[in-house]
Amino acid sequence: MRHRKKLIEVALPLDAINKASVREGYIYRGNPSALHKWWAQRPLAAARAVIFAQMVDDPSANPDLFPTEKAQEKERKRLFRIIEDLVKWENTTNEAVLQKARDEIWQSWRRACVENADHPRAKELFNRHKLPGFHDPFAGGGTLPLEAQRLGLEAYTSDLNPVAVLITKAMIEIPPRFAGQPPVNPKACREKPLIAKQWKGAQGLAEDVRYYGRWLRDEAEKRIGHLYPKIEITAEMAKERPDLKPLVGQKLTVIAWLWARTVKSPNPAFAHVDVPLASTFMLSTKAGKEVYVEPVIKDGGYHFTVKVGKPKDSEAAKLGTTAGKRSAFRCLMSGVPVTYDHIRDEAKAGRMGARLMATVVQGQHRRGYLTPTADHETAAHNAKPEWKPEVEFFPQALGFRVGNYGMTKWSDLFTSRQLVALTTFSDLVRKARELVRRDAQAAGLPDGIALSEGGSGAIAYADAISVYLAFAVDKYAMYGNSLVPWYSKESRPSMLFSQQVLSMVWDYTEINPFSAIGGAFAKSVAIVADSLEGLPKDPPRAEVAQQNAGVGARARAHLVSTDPPYYDNVGYADLSDFFYVWLRRTLASVFPDLFATLTTPKAEELVATPGRHGGNEKAEVFFLDGMRQVMHRLTEQVHPAFPTTIYYAFRQSESRGDQRRTSTGWETFLEAVIGAGFSISGTWPMRTERAGRMRDSGSNALASSIVLV
Numbered sequence: 266m267r268h269r270k271k272l273i274e275v276a277l278p279l280d281a282i283n284k285a286s287v288r289e290g291y292i293y294r295g296n297p298s299a300l301h302k303w304w305a306q307r308p309l310a311a312a313r314a315v316i317f318a319q320m321v322d323d324p325s326a327n328p329d330l331f332p333t334e335k336a337q338e339k340e341r342k343r344l345f346r347i348i349e350d351l352v353k354w355e356n357t358t359n360e361a362v363l364q365k366a367r368d369e370i371w372q373s374w375r376r377a378c379v380e381n382a383d384h385p386r387a388k389e390l391f392n393r394h395k396l397p398g399f400h401d402p403f404a405g406g407g408t409l410p411l412e413a414q415r416l417g418l419e420a421y422t423s424d425l426n427p428v429a430v431l432i433t434k435a436m437i438e439i440p441p442r443f444a445g446q447p448p449v450n451p452k453a454c455r456e457k458p459l460i461a462k463q464w465k466g467a468q469g470l471a472e473d474v475r476y477y478g479r480w481l482r483d484e485a486e487k488r489i490g491h492l493y494p495k496i497e498i499t500a501e502m503a504k505e506r507p508d509l510k511p512l513v514g515q516k517l518t519v520i521a522w523l524w525a526r527t528v529k530s531p532n533p534a535f536a537h538v539d540v541p542l543a544s545t546f547m548l549s550t551k552a553g554k555e556v557y558v559e560p561v562i563k564d565g566g567y568h569f570t571v572k573v574g575k576p577k578d579s580e581a582a583k584l585g586t587t588a589g590k591r592s593a594f595r596c597l598m599s600g601v602p603v604t605y606d607h608i609r610d611e612a613k614a615g616r617m618g619a620r621l622m623a624t625v626v627q628g629q630h631r632r633g634y635l636t637p638t639a640d641h642e643t644a645a646h647n648a649k650p651e652w653k654p655e656v657e658f659f660p661q662a663l664g665f666r667v668g669n670y671g672m673t674k675w676s677d678l679f680t681s682r683q684l685v686a687l688t689t690f691s692d693l694v695r696k697a698r699e700l701v702r703r704d705a706q707a708a709g710l711p712d713g714i715a716l717s718e719g720g721s722g723a724i725a726y727a728d729a730i731s732v733y734l735a736f737a738v739d740k741y742a743m744y745g746n747s748l749v750p751w752y753s754k755e756s757r758p759s760m761l762f763s764q765q766v767l768s769m770v771w772d773y774t775e776i777n778p779f780s781a782i783g784g785a786f787a788k789s790v791a792i793v794a795d796s797l798e799g800l801p802k803d804p805p806r807a808e809v810a811q812q813n814a815g816v817g818a819r820a821r822a823h824l825v826s827t828d829p830p831y832y833d834n835v836g837y838a839d840l841s842d843f844f845y846v847w848l849r850r851t852l853a854s855v856f857p858d859l860f861a862t863l864t865t866p867k868a869e870e871l872v873a874t875p876g877r878h879g880g881n882e883k884a885e886v887f888f889l890d891g892m893r894q895v896m897h898r899l900t901e902q903v904h905p906a907f908p909t910t911i912y913y914a915f916r917q918s919e920s921r922g923d924q925r926r927t928s929t930g931w932e933t934f935l936e937a938v939i940g941a942g943f944s945i946s947g948t949w950p951m952r953t954e955r956a957g958r959m960r961d962s963g964s965n966a967l968a969s970s971i972v973l974v
């Protein structure tokens with residue numbers, strides 16, 4: 266077989282790819298990557314460009330067409346322009362741009378087929394009417410197979426992790442089953458403009474996710490809305506706060522409650538007082554819109570008042586009750602240090618509590634902060650969940666920093682009101698599934714078989730909608746837990762997993778899931794539905810399986826582009842249990858095989874977790890052996906006409922003299938690749954992470970490379 270050099274083996278327009286990749290990280294609306302959280306998701310733009318350049322001939326491979334270097338260079342520039350258009354965010358679903366790229370791929374493919382017509386395995390390897398399939402055994406959030414699908418390839422992909430498998434299914438396997446179908450909800454079947462609309466790709470699915478998402482939200486509000494009382498602004502309140510005067514008599518929706526965790530004071534004189542661990546008293550630091558909390562010590566106890574304007578002692582307000590690194594906090598009542606040891610002991614003894622510091626309300630034009638009231642504190646504490654995910658997590662998991670503070674089970678990450686909300690939403694997803702099935706039948710779909718069995722009728726459609734609704738619940742869960750800080754610079758909640766860690770948050774935000782704040786349920790539904798609109802309009806079929814990359818034998822003669830785990834950077838399986846425990850409740854009957862176990866599989870996960878493998882050295886051996894095995898399998902699975910691309914990222918500190926990490930990360934990976942029989946023909950540096958996205962607090966950003974084999 267004659268090997269034709271592919272563009273990626275010679276040149277790439279790196280600047281354009283990197284720029285588009287970084288930009289894409291800031292776009293949420295209509296971005297398929299926003300369908301569900303996965304860690305270290307690759308940008309779609311980079312994935313698309315790499316697969317294209319892997320499949321298209323470099324002009325030097327066609328000397329008959331481009332005999333001189335000058336002609337080759339000119340042709341390369343033309344191909345570059347195609348890539349430059351292809352990576353632009355605006356062109357993600359631009360059929361004209363995509364078709365141009367697909368045409369190039371087909372042209373190169375047909376040339377290879379003609380040239381290899383007499384190959385002994387020509388029938389299997391060089392079918393000029395069918396592009397080779399695509400394979401990625403580390404699918405994760407599905408980015409690489411999605412982009413292969415967008416470029417016209419059937420994708421056969423897998424991951425060990427059931428949550429990753431579900432996300433990838435939701436991205437590339439489920440939508441083609443219902444592509445181009447109209448929504449089934451009664452409104453869409455009744456209203457003329459919706460009946461007349463031409464539904465492309467996953468637009469019908471997206472419309473139904475919006476409709477049933479709204480139904481679910483409203484039903485949940487009927488059941489548990491009373492747990493989120495409004496606040497009436499009284500004349501009394503306005504006495505202290507003239508800014509509230511225009512609002513007197515109005516009942517305002519609380520969008521968030523801001524809590525400070527508490528422990529008993531270590532000072533024996535105040536041992537009965539639950540003192541706050543407040544990392545700051547500043548609620549809003551926006552210039553000219555400063556708001557802060559002032560603790561008032563009275564009658565052997567304290568309460569909080571919310572003040573508008575710059576605090577007299579800005580430094581003290583900024584510090585809250587913190588007292589520097591060693592002594593952690595100070596007792597609000599007496600000033601004595603509240604050490605981490607004391608906090609840990611209190612937490613483990615079950616004596617960590619929480620006090621409401623402020624409520625955030627939505628006024629007509631802006632957000633406001635109010636002094637907490639006792640009834641609001643009581644409303645939160647009165648919530649009694651009927652169920653909770655009492656599943657233990659692995660305290661030594663990579664990036665888990667909450668185990669020392671009495672948190673051992675996933676349910677410990679939530680307040681009781683959050684548990685009530687998540688349980689209610691999850692149960693309603695199951696109800697929604699029944700409703701969708703009835704509506705789909707009424708809309709004329711035959712019942713058919715389940716989605717997990719390959720169905721595409723009413724039952725499968727209801728299964729599919731329930732997957733996307735469960736994703737909206739997961740999205741809310743990222744804000745609806747007690748590890749969410751308040752971002753005082755922008756007066757909004759942050760969210761869990763902005764880094765791949767579980768860190769303790771001393772003063773946390775509890776959002777109102779029925780309000781209009783970011784992370785609330787309606788917003789989560791909108792993001793999920795919108796992200797479906799960014800999927801390909803006419804996708805070829807795809808298959809996604811749960812499989813260990815080291816043993817799976819799915820692929821043969823496939824184009825391979827893959828993105829394995831980076832040594833010890835992300836503990837995917839441990840982190841993903843945060844979602845798994847909720848998804849299992851809602852979707853175990855939709856995908857029984859994916860949710861058969863209590864938690865996600867860990868033992869075979871190719872991540873060098875010292876806590877799991879018995880120390881650093883054993884973890885390294887496990888990673889090297891496992892990666893070598895996977896790479897060996899890949900050598901059997903790749904199509905001989907194409908180079909394989911493997912993404913790899915490593916901490917920048919590795920290349921800055923941290924010798925141990927260098928050898929264990931990047932070099933161990935390269936060793937596995939070569940040991941498996943691949944030969945490395947080049948690497949491309951990629952700037953594919955959004956600034957700050959992959960930062961482990963205090964450590965270094967990841968640098969990425971594409972390794973060509």
Ligand SMILES: C[S@@+](CC[C@H](N)C(=O)[O-])C[C@H]1O[C@@H](n2cnc3c(N)ncnc32)[C@H](O)[C@@H]1O
Pocket residue numbers: 303304305306307308402403404405406407408409423424425426429812813814815828829830831837838869870871872
């Ligand atoms: C870097 S991530 C892939 C990210 C993906 N490219 C994306 O853009 O979202 C690596 C993936 O490898 C998976 N993984 C780890 N060990 C595995 C194994 N033994 N077999 C298959 N998948 C594994 C993890 O679950 C994770 O999803």
